């Protein structure tokens with residue numbers, strides 16, 4: 001708009017050299033026109049700013065009006081896939097279950113991570129062997145606590161250690177309340193089945209509806225997981 005005004009202004013001053021009268025008349029007219037144009041531009045700008053401010057205020061009010069609980073409930077699925085994985089195999093399966101179900105993922109991490117030496121099942125005194133030999137051990141969880149509010153189904157995954165769930169799963173199930181939640185255990189292993197892991201954890205949890213769990217190999221496909229999940233309903 002400024003370019004147009006300046007161009008128009010240049011044209012008028014050229015004409016003014018040939019006709020002084022016209023120039024005298026037209027100069028204030030152009031100035032007036034310029035002033036009006038500038039005023040109109042200012043007004044439009046002010047109106048636009050005002051409209052934008054109003055929109056922003058309205059948006060802020062809407063956000064403030066939305067209760068925090070509603071916002072967080074809307075943000076997550078009613079399915080949670082919680083898992084512990086020492087070497088990544090169960091993690092892969094958990095991610096595929098989350099992909100099939102649209103569920104949220106929660107990794108149960110050990111506060112003191114398991115080293116390769118800790119996981120050496122050929123060593124009778126390794127950390128994992130000692131923990132599995134003592135049912136009362138409860139390794140500390142290092143991941144942030146999770147609220148189970150709004151979840152109705154939890155897939156609970158782990159590797160098989162010496163025929164059953166690692167003790168950190170016992171820490172997890174004793175820590176949370178599964179009332180109103182269906183818990184579906186799943187595991188990965190070299191070859192062993194899920195064994196008593198599900199019933200051990202159900203007993204320790206003392207809440208929730210526990211379904212019969214399933215053992216998978218690390219390479220299980222999403223299609224295979226999907227048909228397992230469909231078979232659960």
Ligand SMILES: Cc1cc2nc3c(=O)[nH]c(=O)nc-3n(C[C@H](O)[C@H](O)[C@H](O)COP(=O)(O)O)c2cc1C
Nearest residue numbers: 085086087088089090159160162163189190191192
């Ligand atoms: C300490 C320890 C004990 C294990 N015990 C068994 C077992 O009893 N039976 C079996 O088939 N696999 C056993 N495994 C193999 C794991 O179950 C298998 O590699 C699993 O897929 C690892 O999962 P992750 O990568 O999620 O930790 C054991 C592994 C470790 C580290």
